[in-house]
Amino acid sequence: EKLLEYGLPRTYIELLKNRGITKLNPVQKSAVKKGLFNNKNLLVSAPTASGKTLIGEMALVHNTINKDMIGLYLVPLRALASEKYYEFKELEKLGLRIGITTGDYESPAEYLGRYNIVVATYERFDSLLRLKPRWLNRIGVIVVDEFHMIGDPERGPILEMIIARMLSSRVQIIGLSATIGNPDVLAEWVNAELVDDPYRPVELVEGVYDKKNHVIVFEDGRRKKIIHRIGGAALNISLQSISSGIQVLVFVHNRRKTEEWAFKLSEHMGLFKHLIDKNKLSQILEELKESPSRLEREKLEYLISRGVAFHHAGLSSVARRVVEKGFRERIIRAVFATPTLAAGVNLPARRVLVSIKRYSPVRRRTVNIAVYEYKQMAGRAGRPTYDPYGEAIIYDASSLSEGMRFIRGRLEPITSKLNNERSLRIHVLALIASRHANTLDEIINVFKNTLFAAEYRDLAYLKSTLDIVLDDLLDWGMIKSTGNNGFVATRLGSITSITYLDPLSVNRYLENVKDNVGDLYYLMLITQTPDYLRSKPYISNKLVELYEEEALELSDEGIIPEPPKTFDYYDYYTWLQSFVQAKMLHEWINEVGEDEIVEKYSIGPGDVYSARDTASWIAGALSRVEKVLGNTFRANKLEKLSLRLEYGVKEDALELVELQGIGRVRARTLIKNGIKSLKDLVNTPPSKIESLPGFGPRLVRSLYEQLRERRD
Ligand code: ADP
Structure with a gap:
């Protein structure tokens, strides 16, 4: 009944009760006291899992229920947007309509005005500010999740400009942030009341592995001896944790190492194999079969059967989901993860092992990470309601005192990255x-x-x-x-501006574009843009250098753009790198197998996915630019390229992949069997289609349904 005092609707309070929430925690209470429901701007700086999302949710509900207002929830990553969207879906029970928008930067999306609550990425909302849909003036509140991203070189400036523009409106701004060093400065900037609370629902105990004495020293004075059995502290601590029934999440800065260590640990998991719930395991492995890459499936199947996994941006989305689920269901006892990705997903663990050292390619040596980066990883420790407390252990400190400096360290201030x-x-x-x-x-x-x-x-x-x-x-x-x-x-x-491309990308493209050149040339125009380069998958220097000769030959023949005329090695190297990226995409649109690509370039299926996603977006956007400039021929060429990049097919398959359930592999199967178009498909008896590999009765039924709908 305590929740009633705040004037929240009864139906909402019921809904919260069903979630097990009967009263507000200290951070939430403080947010209410400081004006959450009185249209005050707020900045909430509190640890992970302290219930910040609920603060945002309450503001959204309060602002939009029974009102013609729209509440916006902004997040930095697409994956996070869908996570929040599904979380908020439950609010439909209150009669609220929930929407999501993440891609499609050129659509003003007037239809979003039908929703009460809209989840969007920073980028997407920034694009909407340019397109000015009519519903913008009905926004009542904006909740900005991961507000500390303001200090991120990539996304920070976008967020900063969004806020700068919102500040001159009457929209209520609620910033939600992990603990940061200078929340007062940020709060003052957004005219916000500050809620700065160290409250954690699960206590956190931090410790350092002292490698001289093979012992973990916790800040509360406890010590734990670690027996040395395998190579490396992270593996020894993991193994010992698992033997005592404790799950571990191990942060590793190097993607290759996450896999290497997972395999190393798996060699020692024989004893635990019988402890794994066979039913749950086979269920998880069944889901893994949906992964597009054989290599990925084989690696993870082997590891997960032994209770181990890795997690990084190279994973396909299927594999990522499987690993997260397997860990939550405790089939997987240890996950080796890169921090960037794990920061976004909800993957709490009783014990978190943290690395405070990372290789800096700029400085060409190992450097220490920032204290706030350490704190964010450490914050993952402790699962609410399951664990009495969480433990974060630094496993690679040079000395005990260095590790302790991180635990007791002062958080660095977040600063603007706008001036570039x-x-x-x-x-x-x-x-x-x-x-x-x-x-x-x-x-x-x-x-x-x-x-x-x-x-x-x-x-x-x-x-x-x-x-x-x-x-x-x-x-x-x-x-x-x-x-x-x-x-x-x-x-x-x-x-x-409308395409959301960097103006420099457009300028580079226009300076280098030519007629009478092939796909590879166009692909390289795309991979040379800053928009592609900033999110390109990592292909190693060694690999890139292997293709130098080929690149020089092709450029002599005019098949790819020429190397830069500057004598700057960095520019030259970027050109080479762009070539190899273009070559990889060229194979993708010519239907080379995904596994072959993954193996050849030493990347993951998740990398192929994001590379083709980015390239397809750039090609489509450049096509619109060409259209406006009146170059119809080039516009059409780019448009087709954009679709081919999206589906990974040759031109003749573009018609068939329009159908849901038909991807690059099935489309080729159809074409090989003489079914080259939708018209051919209509004229083929279902029984013939069903006899083809990869076509089950359910799919075939859905195909004919889709064909019928198209005719109507
Ligand atoms: P944050 O956004 O700060 O990382 P979350 O919003 O994810 O934290 O909250 C962590 C968990 O705590 C969620 O499962 C949420 O349902 C639960 N929770 C939040 N507030 C309360 C509350 N007042 N009482 C009980 N559980 C709560």
């Missing part, structure tokens, strides 16, 4: 193209609301970068001067 040319040229063009700002003064006025301005007060430093950026945009024909420091976007500038 890439961010500024993207956002300046967006401001001008959406007519949010038409003069230099108006542009500067928007920047006055950024964290950058709050940090420096004086914008002189930013202004010099602004000058460079405006000059570039003028040079590239994306904006025009209207005199008196005024600017307007050209057609090229407007379409560039």
Whole structure:
């Protein structure tokens, strides 16, 4: 009944009860006291699993129920967006309509106005601010999850600009953040009340492995001897934990090592094999069969049967789900994971092993990570309601005292990453193209609301970068001067901003594009853009160098763009890297098997997925640019390339893959059997299709249903 005091609807309180929530915890109470329901901006800085999501959810419910308002929930990653979307789906019981939007940067999505609550990625909402759907003025509250991302070089500036623009509206802003060093500074910036609370529902005990004495020293004085059986502290601690029935999540900064260590540990898991629930195991392994890669299936099947797994961005989404589920259901006793990915997923463990060292390619040596990075990993320890407490153990400290410095260390402040040319040229063009700002003064006025301005007060430093950026945009024909420091976007500038491409990507493409060249040339135009390069899968230097000769030959023949004319080794190397990436994508669209690609380039199926996703987006976006410029031929070529990248097929299969359930493999099977188009398919008896490999009765039924719907 305590929940009633806050004026939340009864139906919602019932729903919370069913989730086991009968009263607010200290952080949540404090948020309410500071004005959560009184339209106050709030910044909540509290540890993982302290119930921050519920704070956001309550604000969304309170703001939108019985009102014509829209509540927005923003997250940094797509995977997180769908996780939250499914969580909020439950609110439909209250009559609220829940929507999600993550990709499709060019759609103004007026239909989203039908929803009460919309989950979106930062990027997608940023794109919506340019497209200005009518429902923007009905937003009542914006919840920003992972607010500390403001300090991220990639996503930080996007978030900063979103907030800067929201600050001049009356929208309530609720920031949710892991513990950070300077929450007061950030709170002041967003005119927010600060809720800074170390409350954790499960206590956290931190410790360091002292390698000299083979002992874990916990901050509370406890010591635990570790018996040395295998190579490496992380493996020994893992093995010993598992023998005492404790699950471990091991963070490893190097992706290759997550796999290597998982295999090493699995050699010692023979004794535990009989402890695994056979039913659950076979269920999990059944789900794994959906993975698109044989190699991935084989590795994980072997490991999971022995209670071990790895988790990193190279995994296919199927495999990722299987590993997370297997760990939650305690079939998997140890997971070796890279931190970037695990930061987003809900994967708590009783014991977390943390590495505080990482190789820096820039400095070419191992460096220590930041204290807040350590704290975020450590925060994963302890599962609410299951564990009496969680344990985080640093396993690679050079010395006991170094490890203790991390445990007792002061969190670094989060700072603005806005002042770089890439961010500024993207956002300046967006401001001008959406007519949010038409003069230099108006542009500067928007920047006055950024964290950058709050940090420096004086914008002189930013202004010099602004000058460079405006000059570039003028040079590239994306904006025009209207005199008196005024600017307007050209057609090229407007379409560039709408596609959400980096203006530099568009400019590079236009400078290098040629007619009478093949797919490989176009693919390389795509892989040379900064939009591709910043999220490209990692292909090792050694591998890239193997293709140098081939690249030089092809460029001599004009089959790929020429190497850069500068004598900068870095530029040359980027060109080579782009070539190998283009070659990989070229194989993908020519139906080379996924496993063959994965093995040849030493990448994972998840990498192929994200590479083709990015490349397909860029190709489609460039196609729209060409269309606006009146180059229909190129526009069509790029459009087709975009679809081929999405499905991984040759041109003749594009028609068939439009059907749900038909991917690259099944489409080729059909074509080989003389069924080359949808029309052919209509004219083939179902029994013939069913006799083909990979076509079950259920699929065939659905295909004919889809064909019928198309005819109607
Ligand atoms: P955060 O977003 O801070 O990482 P979550 O929102 O994921 O934390 O909350 C962790 C868990 O605690 C969730 O399972 C949630 O349902 C539960 N929880 C949150 N608030 C309460 C509460 N007041 N009482 C009981 N359980 C709660």
